[in-house]
Amino acid sequence: MLNKYLRHCNKSTFHTIFSRNKSSLGLWDxxxxxxxxxKIEKHWSQEVLKNESISSNDSFYIxxxxxxxxxxxxxxxxxxxxxxxxxxxxxKLNGKxxxxxxxxxxxxxxxxxxxxxxxxxPHVWTKTNIDSMKKQLIDLGFNFDWNRELSTCDPSYYKWxxxxxxxxxxxxxxxxxxxxxxxxxIDKTVLADEQVDENGCSWRSGAKVEKKVLTQxxxxxxxxxxxxxxxxxxxxxxxxxxxxxxxxxWIGECNGIVIILQVKIKDVNRPIGVWSPDPYKFxxxxxxxxxxNNVFIQELTPDERNxxxxxxxxxxCEIKVYVTDNVNYPEGRDxxxxxxxxxxxxxxxxxxxxxxxxxxxxxxxxxxxxxxxxKLAKSKNCGGYFVSSKLKDWxxxxxxxxxxxxxxxxxxxxxxxxVPYAELPVELPxxxxxxxxxxxxxxWKNCKCPxxxxxxxxxxxxxxxxxxxxxxxxxxxxxxNENLPFSPEKLEGKTPVHCYIGGKEHAVLHLxxxxxxxYFLHSLGWTPMNEPFKKLLxxxxxxxxxxxxxxxxxxxxxxxxxxIGKKYVEKHTGEAVSVxxxxxxxxxxxxxxxxxxxxxxxCDTTRLLILAxxxxxxxxRWSDATLPGVLNWQHRLxxxxxxxxxxxxxxxxxxxxxxxxxxNEFEEKINKARNYFTATSTxxxxxxxxxxxxxxxxxxxxxxLRNNVPGDVIxxxxxxELALASLIIMLSPVxxxxxxxxxxxFKSAPNRVLENTHLIMWDRDVLSQKWPAxxxxxxxxxxxxxxGAPLCxxxxxxxxxxxxxxxxxxxxxxxxxxxxxxxxxxxxxFQYELYPDCRAILNIFTNQSVQKPxxxxxxxxxx
Numbered sequence: 001m002l003n004k005y006l007r008h009c010n011k012s013t014f015h016t017i018f019s020r021n022k023s024s025l026g027l028w029d030x031x032x033x034x035x036x037x038x039k040i041e042k043h044w045s046q047e048v049l050k051n052e053s054i055s056s057n058d059s060f061y062i063x064x065x066x067x068x069x070x071x072x073x074x075x076x077x078x079x080x081x082x083x084x085x086x087x088x089x090x091x092k093l094n095g096k097x098x099x100x101x102x103x104x105x106x107x108x109x110x111x112x113x114x115x116x117x118x119x120x121x122p123h124v125w126t127k128t129n130i131d132s133m134k135k136q137l138i139d140l141g142f143n144f145d146w147n148r149e150l151s152t153c154d155p156s157y158y159k160w161x162x163x164x165x166x167x168x169x170x171x172x173x174x175x176x177x178x179x180x181x182x183x184x185x186i187d188k189t190v191l192a193d194e195q196v197d198e199n200g201c202s203w204r205s206g207a208k209v210e211k212k213v214l215t216q217x218x219x220x221x222x223x224x225x226x227x228x229x230x231x232x233x234x235x236x237x238x239x240x241x242x243x244x245x246x247x248x249x250w251i252g253e254c255n256g257i258v259i260i261l262q263v264k265i266k267d268v269n270r271p272i273g274v275w276s277p278d279p280y281k282f283x284x285x286x287x288x289x290x291x292x293n294n295v296f297i298q299e300l301t302p303d304e305r306n307x308x309x310x311x312x313x314x315x316x317c318e319i320k321v322y323v324t325d326n327v328n329y330p331e332g333r334d335x336x337x338x339x340x341x342x343x344x345x346x347x348x349x350x351x352x353x354x355x356x357x358x359x360x361x362x363x364x365x366x367x368x369x370x371x372x373x374x375k376l377a378k379s380k381n382c383g384g385y386f387v388s389s390k391l392k393d394w395x396x397x398x399x400x401x402x403x404x405x406x407x408x409x410x411x412x413x414x415x416x417x418x419v420p421y422a423e424l425p426v427e428l429p430x431x432x433x434x435x436x437x438x439x440x441x442x443x444w445k446n447c448k449c450p451x452x453x454x455x456x457x458x459x460x461x462x463x464x465x466x467x468x469x470x471x472x473x474x475x476x477x478x479x480x481n482e483n484l485p486f487s488p489e490k491l492e493g494k495t496p497v498h499c500y501i502g503g504k505e506h507a508v509l510h511l512x513x514x515x516x517x518x519y520f521l522h523s524l525g526w527t528p529m530n531e532p533f534k535k536l537l538x539x540x541x542x543x544x545x546x547x548x549x550x551x552x553x554x555x556x557x558x559x560x561x562x563x564i565g566k567k568y569v570e571k572h573t574g575e576a577v578s579v580x581x582x583x584x585x586x587x588x589x590x591x592x593x594x595x596x597x598x599x600x601x602x603c604d605t606t607r608l609l610i611l612a613x614x615x616x617x618x619x620x621r622w623s624d625a626t627l628p629g630v631l632n633w634q635h636r637l638x639x640x641x642x643x644x645x646x647x648x649x650x651x652x653x654x655x656x657x658x659x660x661x662x663x664n665e666f667e668e669k670i671n672k673a674r675n676y677f678t679a680t681s682t683x684x685x686x687x688x689x690x691x692x693x694x695x696x697x698x699x700x701x702x703x704x705l706r707n708n709v710p711g712d713v714i715x716x717x718x719x720x721e722l723a724l725a726s727l728i729i730m731l732s733p734v735x736x737x738x739x740x741x742x743x744x745x746f747k748s749a750p751n752r753v754l755e756n757t758h759l760i761m762w763d764r765d766v767l768s769q770k771w772p773a774x775x776x777x778x779x780x781x782x783x784x785x786x787x788g789a790p791l792c793x794x795x796x797x798x799x800x801x802x803x804x805x806x807x808x809x810x811x812x813x814x815x816x817x818x819x820x821x822x823x824x825x826x827x828x829x830f831q832y833e834l835y836p837d838c839r840a841i842l843n844i845f846t847n848q849s850v851q852k853p854x855x856x857x858x859x860x861x862x863x
Contacts, residue, residue: 022047022765024744028645032638037602037738041141044740047765048141053097059494060096062088063473063533065502065510066103068110071129073136075542075584075610075622076503078594082607083539083616083691084501085142089733090685093771099494101148101476102137104130107158108465109187109204112402112432121432122402126153136595140603141736148476152468157475158404159425160485161468164517165407166418167524172381173220176416177271178295179395183212188437189399190214192464192509213295216397217406217461221516225387226254228515231531236496238535239689243507247515250508252388256330257374259383261288262311263296263321266304269311270296274335275389279373280366281339282314286358288321289349291334297323313382314373326352332390394513396464399439401432403462411449411456420450426458438462469510470517473497473532488526499689500533501616507538537689540619542610543581544590550576557589581621592622604735605630608695611734615690633699634738636706637731641745644724647715648749658712666709667719673704674723675778679838681730682771687835695734701727718753725760726772739766773837774798781839784813786822787846802836809834809842819844 025043027036064084067077088100106126115125130151137144150157168174182191186205195203202209229251232244256277262269274288288310290297297305300323308321327336327349340347340357342364350357377384397406405426407419419426429444438444439460449456471485477494478486496518502510511533518532547561548554549570560571568577584591597606608630614620658666677697684694705723713720728746732739743766756762761769774780779795782804794812796804809832813819826847833841 022744024741024748026745026748028638028642028745032635034601037605037634040741041602041604041737044737045141047740047767048736049138049143050767051143051145051147052768054092054095057493058096059099060091060499061099061477061494061497062091062499063099063101063476063497063501065500065506066105066469066472067133068108069104069106069126069129069133070110071132073133073140073594075592075594078140078606079542079610079616079620080501080503080539081137081140081142082610083537083689084499086607086611086691086733087499087501087537087685087689088143089736089767090771092767093729093733093769094686095770099148099477100144101150102142102144102146103148103150103472103476104133104152105465105469105472106130106151106153107403107462107468109189109398109400109402112400113187113204115402115432121430123153126151139598140594140607143736148479150472150475150479152404152465152472153402155425155427158468160475161404161463161471162407162419162424162426163421163485164471164521165463165467166421166424168219168520169408169418171520173223173520174217175220175271176215176217178213179216179218180293180295181212181214181216181395183210183214185210187400190216190395190397192395213298214397216395217408217459217463219394219396219467219516221394221513222258222387222391223385224516224519225251225391226385227519227530228512229254231515231519234531236529236531236534240536243504243511243536243538246508247512250391250512252390254386254388256389257377257384257386259312259314259373259377261313261382263288263290264309264311265296265300272296272310272335273383274337275330275333275387276337277330277389278339278343278366278370280364280369281337281342282312282373282377283369284339284342284364285312285319285337286340286350287319287338287355289327289336289338289353290321290323291325291327291329292323293325294334313380314376322353322355324353330389332388332392394464394466394516396467397461398464399437399461401428401437401462403465404468405438406459406461406463408459409447409449409456410459411452411454413454414449414451414456417449417451417456423450466510466513470513471521473500473514474518474521474527486526488528491527495527496529496531496534499535499537501537501539503541504538507536537616539616540614541583542620542622544584544588544592544622546580546582546588546590548578548580550578555588581619584622601627601631602737604738605634608634608735611691612695613692615688615692633702634735636702637727637738637742640702640705640724641742644714644720645745645749647711648751651715651751658710663713663717666713667717670704670709670713670717670719670723671775672778673701674719674726674772675774677701677704678726678730678772679774679778679780683835683838685730685733686838691734695731698727698731715751716753721753722759725754728766729769729772732766732769736767742766782809782812782842783839784816784819784842784844786819786844788843791822792816792818796840798837801834801840804834804840806830806832806834806842809840813842813844822846 025039030036062084064080084100088098092098111126112122115122118125152158165174182193182196184191184202184205184207186207187202191202191209196209197203200209201207229248232247256275257279258273258275259282260271261274263272276282305323309318310321311318329336338346338349340350374384405428407424407426409417409419411417429441437460445457445460447456447458448454474486474491478490481487514532518527519530521527522530547556547558547568549556556570561568561577562571568579569575570577582588582590594606609626610620612630613626677700681694681697684690701723705720709720725746728739728742747762754760758770776799778798780798780801782794782796783790784792784794810830823844823846828845828847831843
């Protein structure tokens with residue numbers, strides 16, 4: 001019958017049937033070692049990497065920021081992907097249809113420079129690196145959905161980046177303008193301000209950055225500034241914490257509007273964006289001042305500066321322009337609209353410049369006129385959007401080969417012409433000429449105009465790589481679509497991204513650009529919501545201990561350092577050495593090679609090492625001090641399973657002669673421990689994402705199972721069996737191979753007490769189980785905090801917790817004498833947090849409370 005059935009099974013079905021019953025290696029008589037761990041990982045690798053579809057429509061999108069393919073993983077990569085993989089596996093155990101994709105942020109200057117150094121083409125170098133890093137990610141057991149894989153340097157991807165560029169162009173959100181830019185004379189490209197260090201040098205080449213005036217492409221991100229600023233107060237955003245403040249600081253308070261005025265410079269109208277906190281000024285302005293630093297002004301002679309006029313589209317009139325630096329220009333601006341009759345400060349400016357007042361007005365209705373100006377500006381497509389003075393539009397031009405080509409054609413007759421959609425993608429030429437940008441490749445640059453068929457030339461700037469990464473999270477959901485960047489239907493129920501994971505260094509620029517792009521795509525009706533990311537999990541850097549010679553500041557390797565007393569010196573010279581924790585770097589000799597850890601300890605131990613001790617948001621100081629505890633825990637789990645098998649194989653081997661009362665006491669103790677640590681682990685895996693605290697709860701449960709538990713209990717106790725099963729399941733997101741082997745051994749034990757139920761499914765492997773739940777009658781924590789300090793811990797039965805409303809919670813707490821005493825000063829407000837499967841928290845803030853910011857690195861003890 002079996003053979004008959006198998007003939008009707010496809011290969012996938014056959015694999016699923018037998019993988020679920022894959023047996024243990026049976027090495028329990030041996031002590032756990034690296035050799036055995038590596039055997040376990042090889043034995044279970046296919047099952048750990050398996051992506052079985054779940055029938056549930058309840059999708060959960062977990063997205064770690066995709067990497068630049070440098071060729072080798074570093075510890076930062078290991079940390080972020082260990083975090084995302086553990087969370088993804090947790091939600092799979094909770095019945096979610098998890099989306100956990102991976103791709104490559106593959107364009108950019110580093111790849112091009114590396115390729116030039118090696119005399120190979122950038123696409124060859126990049127493809128080699130991708131293959132190498134993909135293998136390393138697989139070797140670490142990360143369960144990515146490789147069917148969704150994408151690479152930004154693939155024409156099938158950047159075709160759609162160009163498509164979105166053209167949509168921005170259609171909507172008037174793209175323009176070319178002269179700009180004073182940071183120019184790297186070595187790498188020969190524009191640098192963003194963030195790519196220039198405090199000494200004015202390039203972050204890559206180290207060259208002193210020059211200032212240059214170039215015609216550049218800009219995306220008008222400022223038009224969405226107020227929406228982006230206000231969106232940061234949305235209830236949709238979870239766990240953004242100080243990132244909200246970083247974003248708000250970058251955008252700035254949107255307390256003024258921008259109007260595009262036309263300034264006649266050498267008989268050519270130049271559009272100049274003028275910001276003012278008072279829109280009515282555009283109706284009553286007498287003149288405009290411009291700083292000498294303005295790029296258009298710098299090219300003028302003194303005589304030319306004296307004859308400037310500006311066309312004001314709001315009034316339809318011309319006003320005089322004065323070039324001066326004797327004005328307090330708004331932050332980030334080099335123009336100022338002057339209205340002396342209505343503004344006392346402007347009157348002083350007029351007096352200092354010896355400009356006579358020309359107009360007099362009666363009292364004006366400021367609110368009405370402000371609305372009028374905004375309405376007029378929008379109707380005339382010359383601005384009228386609210387923005388801070390300091391926020392600039394997004395400069396996306398880069399003068400290098402290895403980037404997405406800008407799909408624009410320049411024609412002498414027709415001017416700036418967008419490439420027709422049907423002709424996308426505009427692909428890079430196959431061969432890159434060393435050191436040259438696209439401007440030097442005539443065979444690629446020269447073309448015909450799509451409008452007049454005359455001779456024309458392609459735009460030779462490429463796009464900033466931030467453009468590629470500003471929308472990739474949507475393409476992951478529909479990466480094979482050949483007609484659109486993505487189908488809106490593919491996003492339903494899957495966006496915004498439920499959990500976005502990455503480094504804090506990307507929490508300003510990348511996050512701002514990604515939010516802008518999502519808001520723009522939402523304005524086209526392509527996305528269900530404007531915000532791209534719901535929960536944000538910002539992980540800290542992995543830090544290594546570095547050593548520097550104090551006199552010279554030169555970094556030296558740890559092998560050249562010795563400790564004498566409490567001081568560190570260089571071995572050969574005896575010079576004093578300073579010791580500090582810094583971001584890992586080869587140049588600082590403080591890096592750790594993940595491949596060395598994999599070969600020395602195995603991938604599960606490596607993952608456990610990186611996740612233990614500190615929560616994701618905190619910087620991780622890499623030290624071998626954690627290693628003994630991790631290795632010892634794995635050893636204790638191994639011998640726990642060994643002893644369990646031994647006792648279950650010979651259920652009568654012990655003669656402890658436990659009384660029923662004593663046996664029941666152990667049952668009750670283990671029951672309480674299982675429920676308590678299940679609740680606390682769930683809280684940290686699911687809600688706080690403080691995985692290290694969740695892991696510590698599992699270590700504590702291990703301690704309970706190994707704390708003088710008699711053989712009779714191990715041999716016969718249902719509670720021991722259920723607690724051990726729960727422990728293995730809850731640890732499996734962190735160490736999937738190791739737990740797969742523990743589970744296979746567990747399943748092989750005779751005389752099991754637990755039946756095949758919704759709690760435990762013996763016909764499935766550990767990665768296909770359900771995350772444990774607390775018993776319905778177990779009393780969970782309902783904690784009350786007053787002004788941030790824990791005050792009382794009430795208990796509520798698990799089955800009743802989901803029904804605990806805020807009103808009921810307040811009523812319960814206000815009966816407590818301690819709370820009554822602490823709130824005599826008066827209650828300002830309540831904040832109720834319900835975590836229906838593990839706990840509830842009621843925060844009370846009194847009239848005299850002073851709220852202190854939460855510190856991620858300070859973890860309070862649990863209950």
